[in-house]
Amino acid sequence: MVDGNILDKAKAAIPELLSVSNISKVISIDDYYSSGPVVDDVVAAQRVIPLRVLSDIAPDFENVSEDSQIRAMRFRQYYEGLDVEKAESLGKAVVQAAHEINGQEPNDSMYLSTLHELFSEDILTTLSPSEWDRQADTLLGSGIRGKVLLLFDQDLANAGARYDEGIAYISSMLSGEYSSKVVCGLLTHTVTEEGQQQAWEEFATKYGLNKDKFIVIAKRWLDPNPLGFTNMLKLLTISPFFTSMKAKVKEILEAATSTAADEINKISVVDFDHIIFKVPQQEGMWEPDMLFRLHSLFHRSEARKLAYEDPELVEMANTLRKVSHLPEDSDLLPLSNAWEIQRREIFEQGGYINRLHLPIELGDIFEVTAGGGAVRQYILLAQPCDLAIRSSGVRSPEQDRFPLVKIAKANGELDQYSAPLQYFTTSPDDNYAVKLKYPQYVRSTILDLCSFTKTGEASIDIGSMAPEGMIPSLEKRYSIVSNNLKKEVNKYSVLWPNDADNGNRKNIKSEIFKKIGPLLLQGDLFKANFALGENMSLTFNCKRIARLNRKHAYALLMSFAACLGRAALDRDFGHPTNQ
Structure with missing residues (x-):
């Protein structure tokens, strides 16, 4: 049964929605009206x-x-x-x-009774399918002002039609002579609230329909919470404006792109050499990234300028703002991709940063595979300048270890030693946090290895050439790391079996190496694995899988610093120990 307060809120929103869409008439076509x-x-x-x-x-x-x-x-x-x-x-x-x-x-009686409550008598007309067939031309004729919202039931079997006749009616209306006068809704019990968006997509594809001109609405929105119906009607209302706004923004962005390219062309060769090559080389950056930074600077300022000066865009924003405040129940909203889109802004996936051999940075996320296949993740929280690899291939100052802080599922409220890590997975139901009190200080060499491979795995063939495609500073870093590892593992060369060993001695040394070798260079978190061949291969069970964007990573770094710098007062003895 519909709550009176909810019904009043829904009723109050309807006139404004119809006004924005210029809808002057609503017609409900349902087999319930047949008898x-x-x-x-x-x-x-x-x-x-x-x-x-x-x-x-x-x-x-x-x-x-x-x-x-x-x-x-x-x-x-x-x-x-x-x-x-x-x-x-x-x-x-x-x-x-x-x-x-x-x-x-x-049932239909209750659903459609709510429909009558939402729309006034002078706005709503109810018809059976046969009545609609007879009266459509008259109702949509030249005398109509504004647009007409047609709400078709999908299953019209009780009126002698097919169970899926409703979408066929909509397809016919949107491709016929009255297409400019109507917007359509498929108001049906054949879809659930959760499934209506998928049905909307499927019907649009199957029948070649413009999604701006129709929408699929579950009848169950009407009882007990008609705010769900109002929200779906709101989506239908704003959809044409949204499409026009996207087209206008695309036009502005294309113009801004052209202007930004012109601004790039105006840069002198002296400035180009300084900004695009000399500065990145000193800071260990990839040169095209600096070029994209400049383009973004010019593009952003020009796009905003064009947007503020465009009267059509301003008018669209003003119109949509009129309905943005309308009440809606967040628990009844249709499924949205907003979570995944926001996640793409916050996290860069490992495929991109590893394929380009980007050096490790603040916010890099590493994965360690523990025994039994369990996976743990850690985030790198170190000062960015300390992580930067200079043009010589070294850091200033060189640091042997960097802190990795554990990422774990958050159960209940977070304590003062944890910071939320939102959007870490693709599911909005997952809650993760960074456990600031428990850092692991890992050898910088192990982390650097992740930037040497296109997969992000910490692996190197000691003594081999650096892979192609690295920026110069990282290529030099590769040589430094490779040489240092070579010196370190040579300390244990007595363990390597060689061709001069007899068969029994060689087998014994191979067994010793297999057991002791992996223990020699492993880190606190990561286990090492040696393999002897033309070169010595060294691999750790560490992989870079993603990167948190700079703003969010800085926020975590500040929280981490605050946790490490928290006050340590003398033990309070003024209260009972059980308090």
């Missing part, structure tokens, strides 16, 4: 309705007895004496009241 309930159903339904309620529904019905059998007989005589139109209307009202009293699932 009223049968007499026996109406007489049976009135039995469960208290007399005072029945008197409100049928004020001219004169009940002469409290006996239920006599009342039923009298009501049948009264009902059968009504004209067809009044009997149909009364029968539906009686059946709906009985359903509400019995607490049964909502």
